[in-house]
Amino acid sequence: MKPRVAMGVGSVLLIALALVLPAMLGALWLNRVAQFMTYGILGVAMAIAWGYAGILNLGQGLYFGIGAYMLAMSLKLAAPGSLEGGTPMPIPDFMLWNAAPGAPQDLCCITSGSFLWIPFQREWFGVLMGVVVPAVVALGIGYTMFRARVSGVYVAIITLALALLARLVLIDAQPVTNGFNGLTSLSFFSIGGITFDPYQPRTYYLVVGVLALSLVLAQWLVSSRAGLILQAIRDDENRTRYLGYNVASYQVFFFVVSAVLAGTAGMLYVVTAQFASPTFLDVAFSLSMVVWAAVGGRNSVVGACLGAIGLSVLSSAASETPALLNAWQLVLGAIFIGAVLFLPRGLAGVFNDLLRRHAAPDTSRAASAPLAASGARATIPGQ
């Protein structure tokens, strides 16, 4: 079976499975699966940035967190608890609790920086910011780094430091962000009169829909001419320059796309899990995204997505008992090392190789392409 056909069949099967799940699972599990699917969008984002652009973003959690907090702010203001203070405009409960005695009961000045919340009274603003702010941040940091031709390792370190920096700032700005506690007690997300209770099937379908959309969008992008040029840049940045391409513009563009996808994943996570927390910006979380992509297959949009969902499901199942969780972490660490050492294209790569060998035995030469220096091996793109 040709790889392209296999992908098509596989996608259809997966979508069918996704659509059938609500009939099979209870509300609690359905909600959990929806959360894992938001991680799937993160997998797609990692595939674009790392697999195709060759940019190792060790702080992808930054954009996930930004998206999450933007929407969470709107949902917090819309929550019933925010009006209980008896104030004319909604004020987040933590601000009321933390306000100095005698502070004006007004969102503009109840605590320092609280005025930043004012525009979030409109829910569409939260959604808009959840897309725009990650894009702007990625644009800023991306332009600065890629214009200066900062090399791969330093990009990784900078993105990591940036996520950690943001986490510290977030925690420290307690009056505005509720610090460690994050934003909880949020209202349900609603669009055009439809409310998305996290435990109802319609929320699940919302996530599935956005996930499917991101998969389609990502596939479209990477199979475009720009996607091909992006992979050329990944393989040999300088050579691409000498062909007349402005390398930085390609890197920035796809970096921003990756950030927007991560931000969207963050927003969906808030919709399903009903909270936003500084833990989204933890090193561990960002690193787990790298692990998902490495194991699932960083060069494959679908592979990274499934890797994210699959590994998250396993981790969740393992966290039933502490002993199991520790054992799972050990296994995961070993799998990750194994993937880095032996499977640069992840499980998707293995799968693709198998298909190719089945398709035509004498073309199996193409599958065993020599290992490129940074381990960024690709299946022939577009298949």
Place this chain on the structure above:
Amino acid sequence: MAEIIFIGLSLASILLLVALGLAITYGAMGVINMAHGELVMLGAYTAVLAIRYLDVPFVLCMPLAFLVSGTIGYATERLLVRHLYGRLIDTLLATWGLSYILIQLVRVDFGLAFLGINVPGLGPGLQNVPIPAYLTRPILIGGFHFQTYRSFIILVALLLLLLTWWLIFRTSYGMQLRAVSANRNTAACCGVNDRRVNAWTFAYGSGLAGVAGVLLSGLQTVDPDMGTHLVIDGFLVVVVGGVGSILGAIASSAVLGEINGLVALWWNDTVARAAVFALVIAIIIVRPRGLFALRGR
């Protein structure tokens, strides 16, 4: 004022000890060891267990931890890192996977927890290391109170720095190391056993981390996660100082340590760390080679 400088110095000393090992493996071998923080952590646990079960005096825990972490480092190089030379980002990722594993091993008492055995001194909880009395009495010099323990840290850092300098610039091993890091293939053609040099270098850098761990155990509680932020801090120091430059590592740990201390004084710890991160990001972008870069690796 002297107090502020002093605290900054002791912070810088710890940073330097952690960064020195990293600087050596990255600068000399082109390997990013994200498990370095765990080597520090294991050094700290060595102190915990040695003091608890073997009654080893605190000061002797340092050479012991050097051996323990050094051995683990040696094993890491031979089993894992060896396959990844030339693949810089892959060394980062693989050693990060290793750090996962090391943290979990401590959490499960190296597997004994699965058998229902709980070893006091290991496991996910916090541990403490008692510092001997003679290190806790404050010294009075010229009207200033200096914490003895912090002075001790600075002293140890200086001694290890001297030892490292001597090793690299005054021994034949050091010459071989410099040859291999300049050009591996040529050095090998000249008869240098580059594999052995690499393994020992990695072991040495890891040993330094172990000593740092012992010193840290006297300053803070010991737990399995203590190493994570250390390796990141250490990396930022190395990158700012300039790859391959020990002088750079010294200068940058001094600078970053002092800034951390100063900002922490005016504001708070959190803002101090944030400021350091922001500064490092700016430096990497403006001067990608670092402050004292020797060569482009």
Place this chain on the structure above:
Amino acid sequence: MDNVLSIRSLTVEFSGFKAVDSLNLDIARGEIRVVIGANGAGKTTLMDAISGKASASQGQILFNSADITNWPEHRIARAGIGRKFQIPSIFKNLSVRQNYQVALSQEPRVLHNVFRRPRDTARIEDVLNLVGLTGSADEPAGNLSHGQTQWMELGMVLVQDPALILLDEPTAGMTVAETSRTADIINRLHGRHTILVVEHDMAFVRSICRTITVMHMGRKLAEGPVEEIENHPAVREAYLGSGGIGHA
């Protein structure tokens, strides 16, 4: 005379060392010009300066009357200068065909290319034929042999179709048969493109061109037709040796 490339008093300096020293050079449209010289004479640095890899400390590089001195690499490439490197740099993980699709860089802007699919054109097929890689078009470029890789990269430059082609030691590592094949390809380009070649293999040089520029220690030592250079006393002393033109 219609000069595609005019170089005036070009100096390229690295920490005080002048790799190229006050060099003047004119290349006419459609010409094949070869630059020879010992290692360290500054030949590759000259190419680096023209293609934007090295910055000129002094002097001017004029391409079709436009001053391209110190322009960024991609802008120079877009202006119509293509380069083939001494060490083959190709996109190892992409197929040969895809390498060529990337090289077809008429419209390089990212926002433009996001909305387009990779393009297969007649020119790509022609070049594949020319370099003899039609059979391996869909294999990963990293699988090719050394000689094939050299031709493949030569093909990339052809697909790019620049007005001025810079070839840096195109026959390095090639067998005699491969070298003569390369000469064929280059001769076929003569007239339609202007070509600047850096080479060591004098037999090859003789089979492709008419005018040679000799560089020595960053400066131009001599310039003229092959026969003149062959017998030039200073050139013989500095580079060719008393044996004349053979394999240098």
